[in-house]
Amino acid sequence: MASVKGDCVVLVRRLSPTTTEDSLREFLGTVGDISHIQFGRDCLTGELTGNAHCAFRQCSEAVQAIAELNKKSLDGNSIEIMEIPKSNLLFSIKSESPPDNTARTQTIIQSPLKLSLFSGEPKPKGGEVPFEMWKHEIRCLQLDDNCNAQSLVRLVRRSLRGEAGQLVLNMGIDSSIDQILDKLEGFYGTVESGAVLLQQLYSARQGLDESITAYSARLQLAIDRVEQRKGISPTAKDETLRVVFWKGMSDESLKQAIRHKYEVVTSFDELVRIARQQEQENGEFQKFHAPQRSRQRVGGANAQTVDTEVDLVKELREVKNKLKEMEINSCSSNVSGRPNNDSSNSRPYRPRPRGPCYNCGQPGHIARECRIPPPPPPAHYPPHPSHFPSPPPLFPPIHSSSSNVSPQYNSPLNEGRPLPRGGQ
Incomplete structure (x- = not known):
C-alpha cells in the first residue's frame, strides 16, 4: 500500500528511467511547493514503472501544474500530469486538530479491492469460483480494517452473476453481508450433516x-x-x-x-x-527401464534409423491397396472382358472387335444382341418326336401257364413306355 500525504495529489506518467526525485521536484517546483513524491515500482521485479505520485501543499498549485506542465519535456520524455483516478482514492483519514487549529488530512492510495465472481453454476468457468471459496474471500475482507461494510456490500453485489445475482437482487438494497450470505448458503452451501x-x-x-x-x-x-x-x-x-x-x-x-x-x-x-x-x-x-522398440538401418551409405513397426504398418497398407486394386480389376474384367493384368500395362485398354453374329452373320455384335428376327427352322430339323418309332419294351412279356389268370395281366402295365429303373 502506497501512502501520499496531502490533499492535492497529481499523477505524473511517462517518466524517463533516469529521472530522479530531485529532478522531478525541481521541475514541479516552478509552480508550487512539493510536500511528497513517491515513484511507482513493479511488485515482482522492483523496477520503476515510469509513474509517480506528487502531492502539492495547495490545491491551486496542483491545478496550475496540470494546466501548465502537462505535455512538457523532462529528461527527454514528454510527461503527462493528471488527477488521481477516484477508483484509487478509497478513503481519507482526517486527524485531530493540532494546537494551531489547522485541520490535516491524509489520503491513502492503494489498488481497488477485488472479489472473485460467483454465479451458482455447478461447474464454475470464466474466472468464477465455488461458493465456499467465494464465501471465504468475503470473510477475509470483513476482517480487513481498510474495507468498510458499505464498500463490501457493493463489492459483493458486483461479484454476483446469473442465478445468484437474481436471488440477491430481489432481497432489496438494504440487505447486509450476513443476510446475503445466509440467503445463498441455503441454495449453494453444504447441506449434508x-x-x-x-x-x-x-x-x-x-x-x-x-x-x-x-x-x-x-x-x-x-x-x-x-x-x-x-x-x-x-x-x-x-x-x-x-x-x-x-x-x-x-x-x-x-x-x-x-x-x-x-x-x-x-x-x-x-x-x-x-x-x-x-x-x-x-x-x-x-x-528408464521401459522396453525400447527394435530399430534397423536401411538405405546403404545414407542409411537412416527407422522404426520396424512403422515399416510393417506401411507394408501392410501397401498390400491392402494392391489387393483392393486387383479386386477392382477382376470385377471390371468380368463386365467388359478386359484381362486382370491390364493394370500393369501402361498402354490404354482397347476392346477387341466382336466376331460375326450367329443369327444374321454380321460382325460387331453377338446373337443375343441381334435385333433381326431369327429365320424359321427347316422342316427336316429338328424332327418331330412322332417321327421316331416307339422303342421296344425293356422287359419281354411274361406268359403264365395257369388258366385262372386273365390274359390282360400277362403284359406289362406300361406297355410301349419305358418303366422306372428296377420296376416291372
Missing part, C-alpha cells in the same frame, strides 16, 4: 488414473467440510486423514514401498510428501 460427510470420507478411494496430489487434496477438502459441519474435532483430523489416505491407495507397489514409513510417521502432510516422492521415483524408474 457432519455424520454423512464423514461416512463419505471413510468410503473415499483413489482413482486408477488419480495422482497422489489430487487424491490427498480431495481428502483434505472433504474433511474440512466435515469439520465445518461439526462432524469431527480438530484434534482428530490428522489421524483420520492418515488412516483414510492409507486405506484408499490403489497402487499396491507404492503402498508396500512406504509401509515402513506409515508405521513411523504420524503426520498426514509428511505421509503425503513421502508418497509423492516414492510415486515420482517409481515413474522415473519405469520410464
Whole structure:
C-alpha cells in the first residue's frame, strides 16, 4: 500500500528511467511547493514503472501544474500530469486538530479491492469460483480494517452473476453481508450433516488414473467440510486423514514401498510428501527401464534409423491397396472382358472387335444382341418326336401257364413306355 500525504495529489506518467526525485521536484517546483513524491515500482521485479505520485501543499498549485506542465519535456520524455483516478482514492483519514487549529488530512492510495465472481453454476468457468471459496474471500475482507461494510456490500453485489445475482437482487438494497450470505448458503452451501460427510470420507478411494496430489487434496477438502459441519474435532483430523489416505491407495507397489514409513510417521502432510516422492521415483524408474522398440538401418551409405513397426504398418497398407486394386480389376474384367493384368500395362485398354453374329452373320455384335428376327427352322430339323418309332419294351412279356389268370395281366402295365429303373 502506497501512502501520499496531502490533499492535492497529481499523477505524473511517462517518466524517463533516469529521472530522479530531485529532478522531478525541481521541475514541479516552478509552480508550487512539493510536500511528497513517491515513484511507482513493479511488485515482482522492483523496477520503476515510469509513474509517480506528487502531492502539492495547495490545491491551486496542483491545478496550475496540470494546466501548465502537462505535455512538457523532462529528461527527454514528454510527461503527462493528471488527477488521481477516484477508483484509487478509497478513503481519507482526517486527524485531530493540532494546537494551531489547522485541520490535516491524509489520503491513502492503494489498488481497488477485488472479489472473485460467483454465479451458482455447478461447474464454475470464466474466472468464477465455488461458493465456499467465494464465501471465504468475503470473510477475509470483513476482517480487513481498510474495507468498510458499505464498500463490501457493493463489492459483493458486483461479484454476483446469473442465478445468484437474481436471488440477491430481489432481497432489496438494504440487505447486509450476513443476510446475503445466509440467503445463498441455503441454495449453494453444504447441506449434508457432519455424520454423512464423514461416512463419505471413510468410503473415499483413489482413482486408477488419480495422482497422489489430487487424491490427498480431495481428502483434505472433504474433511474440512466435515469439520465445518461439526462432524469431527480438530484434534482428530490428522489421524483420520492418515488412516483414510492409507486405506484408499490403489497402487499396491507404492503402498508396500512406504509401509515402513506409515508405521513411523504420524503426520498426514509428511505421509503425503513421502508418497509423492516414492510415486515420482517409481515413474522415473519405469520410464528408464521401459522396453525400447527394435530399430534397423536401411538405405546403404545414407542409411537412416527407422522404426520396424512403422515399416510393417506401411507394408501392410501397401498390400491392402494392391489387393483392393486387383479386386477392382477382376470385377471390371468380368463386365467388359478386359484381362486382370491390364493394370500393369501402361498402354490404354482397347476392346477387341466382336466376331460375326450367329443369327444374321454380321460382325460387331453377338446373337443375343441381334435385333433381326431369327429365320424359321427347316422342316427336316429338328424332327418331330412322332417321327421316331416307339422303342421296344425293356422287359419281354411274361406268359403264365395257369388258366385262372386273365390274359390282360400277362403284359406289362406300361406297355410301349419305358418303366422306372428296377420296376416291372
